Amino acid sequence: DAKTTQPNSMESNEEEPVHLPCNHSTISGTDYIHWYRQLPSQGPEYVIHGLTSNVNNRMASLAIAEDRKSSTLILHRATLRDAAVYYCILRPANAGNMLTFGGGTRLMVKP
Amino acid sequence: SQTIHQWPATLVQPVGSPLSLECTVEGTSNPNLYWYRQAAGRGLQLLFYSVGIGQISSEVPQNLSASRPQDRQFILSSKKLLLSDSGFYLCAWSLRTRAFFGQGTRLTVV
Numbered sequence: 001d002a003k004t005t006q007p008n009s010m011e012s013n014e015e016e017p018v019h020l021p022c023n024h025s026t027i028s029g030t031d032y033i034h035w036y037r038q039l040p041s042q043g044p045e046y047v048i049h050g051l052t053s054n055v056n057n058r059m060a061s062l063a064i065a066e067d068r069k070s071s072t073l074i075l076h077r078a079t080l081r082d083a084a085v086y087y088c089i090l091r092p093a094n095a096g097n098m099l100t101f102g103g104g105t106r107l108m109v110k111p
Numbered sequence: 112s113q114t115i116h117q118w119p120a121t122l123v124q125p126v127g128s129p130l131s132l133e134c135t136v137e138g139t140s141n142p143n144l145y146w147y148r149q150a151a152g153r154g155l156q157l158l159f160y161s162v163g164i165g166q167i168s169s170e171v172p173q174n175l176s177a178s179r180p181q182d183r184q185f186i187l188s189s190k191k192l193l194l195s196d197s198g199f200y201l202c203a204w205s206l207r208t209r210a211f212f213g214q215g216t217r218l219t220v221v
Contacts, residue, residue, distance in 0.1 A: 034209070041199075042214060043201045043214055044201075046209040046211070049208060098143075099203075099205075099210055101147075101156075101157075103154050104154065
């Protein structure tokens with residue numbers, strides 16, 4: 001399975017943008033890039049996903065490198081409620097929708 | 112809309128006792144269902160997944176088992192719990208692109 005690499009932790013100030021990086025140099029052509037986040041003592045929740053083009057939704061933006069070997073999750077204005085572990089996951093198109101989680105990035109937001 | 116129910120929220124069980132965690136999904140048909148476990152301070156580990164009634168795939172060998180007696184019901188069981196079975200157990204379902212997780216069961220084996 002293709003693997004992802006994320007920093008263990010990051011800090012941000014409240015109301016500032018946050019860029020969470022993810023490296024996936026062994027990504028295959030049919031792998032979708034998914035982002036989930038897990039708030040303390042809760043199950044993960046879907047944030048965003050994409051294949052090749054950049055994506056925007058109400059929660060975040062996903063910027064995908066042209067060679068698809070890296071991506072960046074962008075939170076435009078961090079709030080204290082965004083403090084969570086963010087997981088970057090590659091999901092093969094034919095994997096039965098299995099999600100294999102790595103270590104993720106723990107985002108800390110300072111007031 | 113679709114919802115996922117997982118219970119109980121917390122559970123304390125003695126070593127050697129049996130376990131049964133239940134998960135049900137509403138508002139969808141023939142979902143893919145998953146059981147994950149998260150040990151304290153660790154990432155999520157996929158334990159079992161199911162693409163249909165009676166179809167279970169195990170990702171990690173252990174003393175746990177899973178069953179899917181109905182389309183939208185997924186059960187995680189153990190005949191004899193170990194201390195190492197303690198953790199946060201999460202049920203999830205998916206159809207096409209994204210997965211939806213339950214609120215989890217925090218299991219402490221004492």
